[in-house]
Amino acid sequence: MEYFFELLLSGLTRGSIYALIALGYTMVYGIIQLINFAHGEVYMIGAFTALIVASILTMLGWNEIAILFIASVVAVVYSMAYGYTLEKVAYKPLRHAPRLSALISAIGMSLFLQNYVLLAQTSDFMPFPSLIPDLEILEPIAHLITTPEIAIILTTAIVMVLLTFMIKFTRVGKAMRATSQDREMAMLVGVDVNRVISITFIVGSATAALGGVLIASHVGQINFYIGFIAGIKAFVAAVLGGIGSMPGAVLGSLVLGCAEAFFTGFVSSDYEDVFAFIILVVILIFRPAGILGRSDISKV
């Protein structure tokens, strides 16, 4: 039974990371119906930025918590700039082109960013310092869940609450919902749609970068390729939950994370990724719009 809880908690941790990335996918999709394949790369760049900042500050002998905080903030801000630029350079010029063109552009940006980091940072795995200290109070339950895992789950929960608040109650959130429902009409009631799209990319990049920092610190090593794998998994999670829906993205991520953890724990870790995609296929056969997705019934 304890083994079960251990797996469940590790699944939730994993799912939380997927959720931080999947939120960006689903928000961007909700607003401009684009699968932003370069989104995983933003997460990877967040992790690298944090690594560089953390290394410098460690050399200067700063304290762990301060490093964690500053590295996260720098990584988040830097990734926001990437997300903003990405949209302006790669997607905005293609806004009125067929959807496939923007998708190809997204794949191109993904490859570009991967290879640019590959050239700048080599293909080696780099050790990432464990930035989240183990708290002594949590020692008694350390065999079940570690402090970094709790930190990851908590962070995701907080981000989720903040985002929900933003979407539901702020003016930017209202503008986002309006834009996602009918972009032209939103412009006609005075919404600056370009700004709304930029904000969406910026917010999505921020959460992805936060995920990057947390997972890198948890796993302890990063390379240029982590964004691709995590990006694909998060994309699967977003589709699983119903792409375009924010609660769906989180739910899909947790389902995927737990399913992977249980499969690894009870069956075999070799087929973990295979299993992830089998779940995707099975769920989509029975619920093509995802768990929380609504299929549109068009009135004629």
Add this chain to the structure above:
Amino acid sequence: MEPILQVNALTMDFGGLRALDRLDLEIGQREIVALIGPNGAGKTTFFNCLTGIYPPTEGEMLIRRPDRKTKKLNGLKPNHVTEAGLARTFQNIRLFQNMTVLENVMIGRHCRTSAGIIGAIAKNKATRQEENKIVEDSYAVLEKIGLAEFVNEFAKNLPYGAQRRLEIARAMATEPFLLLLDEPAAGMNPLETRELDELIVRIRDQEGITILLIEHDMKLVMSLSDRIYVVDYGKKIAQGTPQEIKNNPAVIKAYLGEDADA
């Protein structure tokens, strides 16, 4: 009469198709003007050019408001046209279906307020006050249009006539000086149409808003309009008071065909 909207030789080509052909149009302040014509005559295209959805091929569109500089609409994006004081509705209802009635109207208010992105997220005191003001103003608009009972309903759950009125309410929330209504009576029953007639007159009389409408319901057009423009194949074929239009042979020909003796 000094026109507040002046359109000169507006032309819109879609590839080889000329949807608007050197169309001239003027609207004076506090007028109710109707734009009529057979299906496919280019009426909605005209609205789309005015509101920045299509860039016209040629011609100019000017707004001249008293006490303000003349402004050219050519090249403005839809959200800037809205800021300049034009608002519109669509012939097929285009509400934000999954938002409440109040939210639909509040969205329209946002372009008249100032809080930026930081304030919108952080919610300092000024933003909160402004946000409260937006809610109050939005209620006021809904009350005027007679939708106050529905404030917290989702737009998609409203009865048809109420959805149509909500479109007008949302447009009104942007504080336009010129309201463009695209077939506001489409699909309405006679009672709803009569209420719409009264509503439009009230908007003009009480709010001082000028109105340009596209409409196929001739009874409504004749009772409502001060002046009427008739277009066919993108060209203006007649203009004048309802009485003049009724007896204009070119109009009768456009509607009934070449050999009709009607």
